[in-house]
Amino acid sequence: MTLDGEDLSHSRPVLQGDEPHVFRGCDLTEADLSGAALAGALFESCVLDGADFRKADLDGAVFKGGGGMRPRFNDADLIDVTFTDVDLSSAQFGGALLTDVSFSGCRMIGAALTASRGTGFKVARCNLTLANLGGCSLRGEFIEGVRFDDADLSGCDFTEATFSDCRLIGTRLLNTTFTKADLRGADLGQPDDAKLRAFAGAVINQAQASAILAARGITVL
Structure with a gap:
């Protein structure tokens, strides 16, 4: 079933056929797709403002472009799903099954992935400013081009993760684990003592160490 440019806003779309569904340029504002069977579906350049995907089966789905404020994926199955260049601002993923999910080039300001x-x-290459990732695991991941400014990373596991061209400015790091993480490619800002304790076991470079010490009145020669 293929839908091109359809206005499905504020409705519950009738999904027909056994083949993966294709949505191209559709307006899904406040659409009710809760509990829908959408495995393998393609969402290309769709408006997702307030779209309701709660408890939907989205295994293998592909989201490309488009997006909107506060789409809801709570308790949905999201195995092998890819989000590419999607606006997921304030998206809700609480309770969702996230396994081998890929977010690339997405705007995820204020997104909530805690309790997934x-x-x-x-x-x-995502913007996770003000996002809540509480308790998430990115253990061993290569994290490139991500902004975590003012994000809540409490309880996250970044053991052996590598950060490249990332920002960790103003992040909340309560009980966050960075054991053997490589932070040399991250902008740490001016971490306070609590954040420095969170970075215990991580690897930083000499310039980062010098900046941290200089902020405390210690000069490294």
Whole structure:
């Protein structure tokens, strides 16, 4: 079933056929897709403002472009799903099954991924400013081009993760684990003592160490 440019806003779309559904340029503002069977579906350049995907089966789905404010993916199955260049501002993923999910080039300001389930996700070139990732695991991941400014990373596991061209300015790091993480490619800002304790076991470079010490009145020669 293929839908091109359809206005499906404020409705519950009738989905027909057994083949993966294709949505191109559709307006899904406040659309009710809760509990829908959408495995393998393609969402290309769709408006997702307030779209309701709660408890939907989205395994293998692909989201490309488009997006909107506060789409809801709570308790949905999101195995092998890819989000590419999608606006997921204030998106809700609480309770969702996130296994081998990929977020690339996405705007995820204020997104909430806390309390999600599964083995985790990959994230690259995304803006996660003010996002809540509480308790998520990015253990061993290569994290490139991600802004975590003012994000809540409490309880996250970044063990052996590598950060490249990332920002960790103003982040909340309560009980966050960075054991053997490589932070040499991250902008740490001016971390306070609590954040420095969170970075215990991580690897930083000499310039980062010098900046941290200089902020405390210690000069490294």
